[in-house]
Amino acid sequence: MSRIAIIGGSGIYDMDGLEDPRWQQIETPWGDPSDKILTGRLGQTEMAFLPRHGRGHIHSPTTVPYRANIDALKRLGVTDVIAISACGSFREEMAPGDFVLVDQFIDRTFAREKSFFGTGCVAHVSVAHPVCERLRDAVKASASEDITLHDGGTYLCMEGPQFSTAAESKLYRDVWNCDVIGMTNMPEAKLAREAELCYAAVAMITDYDSWHPEHGSVDITDIIATLQGNADKARALVRGLASALEGAHPDCPRGCDRALEHAIMTAPDQRDPALVAKLDSVAGRVLGT
Numbered sequence: 001m002s003r004i005a006i007i008g009g010s011g012i013y014d015m016d017g018l019e020d021p022r023w024q025q026i027e028t029p030w031g032d033p034s035d036k037i038l039t040g041r042l043g044q045t046e047m048a049f050l051p052r053h054g055r056g057h058i059h060s061p062t063t064v065p066y067r068a069n070i071d072a073l074k075r076l077g078v079t080d081v082i083a084i085s086a087c088g089s090f091r092e093e094m095a096p097g098d099f100v101l102v103d104q105f106i107d108r109t110f111a112r113e114k115s116f117f118g119t120g121c122v123a124h125v126s127v128a129h130p131v132c133e134r135l136r137d138a139v140k141a142s143a144s145e146d147i148t149l150h151d152g153g154t155y156l157c158m159e160g161p162q163f164s165t166a167a168e169s170k171l172y173r174d175v176w177n178c179d180v181i182g183m184t185n186m187p188e189a190k191l192a193r194e195a196e197l198c199y200a201a202v203a204m205i206t207d208y209d210s211w212h213p214e215h216g217s218v219d220i221t222d223i224i225a226t227l228q229g230n231a232d233k234a235r236a237l238v239r240g241l242a243s244a245l246e247g248a249h250p251d252c253p254r255g256c257d258r259a260l261e262h263a264i265m266t267a268p269d270q271r272d273p274a275l276v277a278k279l280d281s282v283a284g285r286v287l288g289t
């Protein structure tokens with residue numbers, strides 16, 4: 001069966017309307033997730049909700065425990081992850097209040113653990129297409145008419161926590177051709193792929209970053225006001241998604257659920273038993289643990 005996880009970004013710390021709601025503390029070999037995980041059902045669909053920064057916004061983009069979060073979701077039987085995130089826009093037509101269904105990333109983060117694998121169990125998965133097309137289609141199909149949804153966009157993931165300088169903003173927009181900017185979808189998307197989870201990213205535009213001649217520079221007060229305005233739309237989107245993804249989980253046509261099939265390079269007799277043990281949930285399918 002499918003189990004859908006929503007990772008809620010800035011401004012999204014709870015999920016209403018669940019049947020049998022339960023906040024569960026999940027232990028992982030990678031430490032504690034950002035918070036307890038809320039599980040329950042929307043209609044027939046098993047759901048899990050994780051506030052990325054924790055309730056009360058405890059974790060900065062750099063200190064979000066990305067590995068523990070993805071491991072914990074996998075441990076709960078999650079099959080599909082929808083990440084909802086606040087983002088700045090590099091495009092006039094992608095206005096604050098709009099949603100963007102991201103399909104590519106540029107990863108500019110440098111102070112985060114980016115893989116479950118390492119010395120003693122090396123793996124190389126493909127992230128050429130980091131977003132699951134089937135999930136993107138489901139989001140498109142579930143978006144109500146009051147959401148302006150842009151289909152496709154490149155998300156620049158910066159380290160933060162400071163916003164970009166005006167020069168960086170122009171570089172990302174004019175030279176690198178990025179569409180939106182945030183601080184959290186990497187390494188989250190890469191780790192989801194390593195854990196063989198389908199992943200889709202919904203960017204909620206909150207500002208024009210710092211390139212726009214008429215909008216000045218990004219301001220946190222404006223961001224929070226836009227986020228509050230968007231929360232209902234995000235909730236409606238999640239309800240629609242739950243019914244669109246109801247039922248048995250199909251084999252992923254893009255192979256997200258088989259990403260590790262030929263990815264592990266380390267010879268079985270050279271693998272570090274301690275690391276292999278930590279990988280029980282993420283890679284148990286291929287490691288046979």
Ligand SMILES: CSC[C@H]1O[C@H](OP(=O)(O)O)[C@H](O)[C@@H]1O
Nearest residue numbers: 009010052061085086182183184
């Ligand atoms: C509140 S502005 C900056 C903050 O918001 C975004 O968080 P998230 O991606 O979790 O919605 C951005 O990445 C920064 O962490």
Ligand SMILES: Nc1ncnc2[nH]cnc12
Nearest residue numbers: 086087088181182183209
């Ligand atoms: N302009 C911006 N840059 C980085 N992260 C953001 N989150 C929301 N707006 C942002």
